[in-house]
Amino acid sequence: MPRGPYQKSDLTRERILEAAAELFAQRGYAGTGVDRLAERSGIAKTAIYYHFGNKEGLLAAVLDRAASAWIENIRRAAERASCPEDALDQALAGMRAMVDERPWILKLLLLLTLEVADEKPEIRKAMAEIFFRARQTIVGGIRDALGIDVPGADAVGNVMLGLLQGAVVGRELDPEMSLQAIFEEMRNIVVFMVASRLDPSLGASASLVIPQTPVASES
């Protein structure tokens, strides 16, 4: 069904990329045959090679796509600020929606990092760049929300990304697992980290002394 003199090629590319993202996220790079990709996308195997050169070219394209989607998601989640705490809640809600509705994005990035970063320096560099940009986006969101540069905000980004990964892996092992608790915890931690950076005395106030009235005990 030709719709004009121009390429339907883009649509084909799109379908291939979609299938590839899905299958790579499910079974990994090495575990996904080009045959399967062709079958899943309904496009001849060799057309894939026509469009992307080879399997690694396809991988790069998929990666690029997932990275953009991810960063964009984080960025959008962070931008709608009003007051700082509101911005944080918005950002967390956005991240949570991403884990909930499109978990394959993060899973794909994570899986490919572990699977191919070792062997393919190009891919590793791309990956490092992606995670760096993601962190920068978070740091930028914090800066925008508070109006000032928080010293050591990088660490906050790292922690958020780490917990996000944890959520994805946790979901993989138990799909029923509630995200509620995780993101509430994440909120507390982020608030604590930022607050203790704005007012260093705060960090010291917490200690492991048991209060007089323990909430629960073994006896």
Added chain:
Amino acid sequence: MPRGPYQKSDLTRERILEAAAELFAQRGYAGTGVDRLAERSGIAKTAIYYHFGNKEGLLAAVLDRAASAWIENIRRAAERASCPEDALDQALAGMRAMVDERPWILKLLLLLTLEVADEKPEIRKAMAEIFFRARQTIVGGIRDALGIDVPGADAVGNVMLGLLQGAVVGRELDPEMSLQAIFEEMRNIVVFMVASRLDPSLGASASLVIPQTPVASES
């Protein structure tokens, strides 16, 4: 070269398992051919099938091995308590050493979770069990160190495991990355989480209000 009437079989198994753990962690399950395993371990390809039945049997054995090593590592790290903060430092040091010296253990577990948990329910169950046990071990460590049950200690375990994953992935992307900062952060967070559970008013005290004298600003 026979060295006695008894099996050198165990040694062979050992060598295969060692090579498998190494290669699975490096290139993933699907990405590692049995040919390569044979070459690496210096044992005939089909002997691998003799010992483990098939590739999946080998996977299960490798998993079991890595899981035991991991849990054992966490357990040992947590047990040498004296005062609570000391126990935490010991535990963190142990985890850090694990990430630093034997990163392949966690990487293997992580990679296999993402790669094969979807398709092989048995493996997923085993994986879930492993992570559950790891968390239980952490929770037990906290209980032992403090002498009481901390309510919601599960969440502390989840956060620690998430950050641990983050460290492994981060190292994968940048092997030079310092673990110092990560584990210091982890310490602060754990102390905060435990303290705010023992004394819930603490959690509320942190807020995102900017103090009068910001440490850094854009102006």
Added chain:
DNA sequence: GTCTATACGGCGATAGAC
């Protein structure tokens, strides 16, 4: 320019004889 049909060399996992 965009895609399909067919073919091929190689390596994957596995079985059975020794």
Added chain:
DNA sequence: GTCTATCGCCGTATAGAC
């Protein structure tokens, strides 16, 4: 335990159809 054989799928090249 090893050796040899089998067979299917893997990634890829080429030749042409639309």
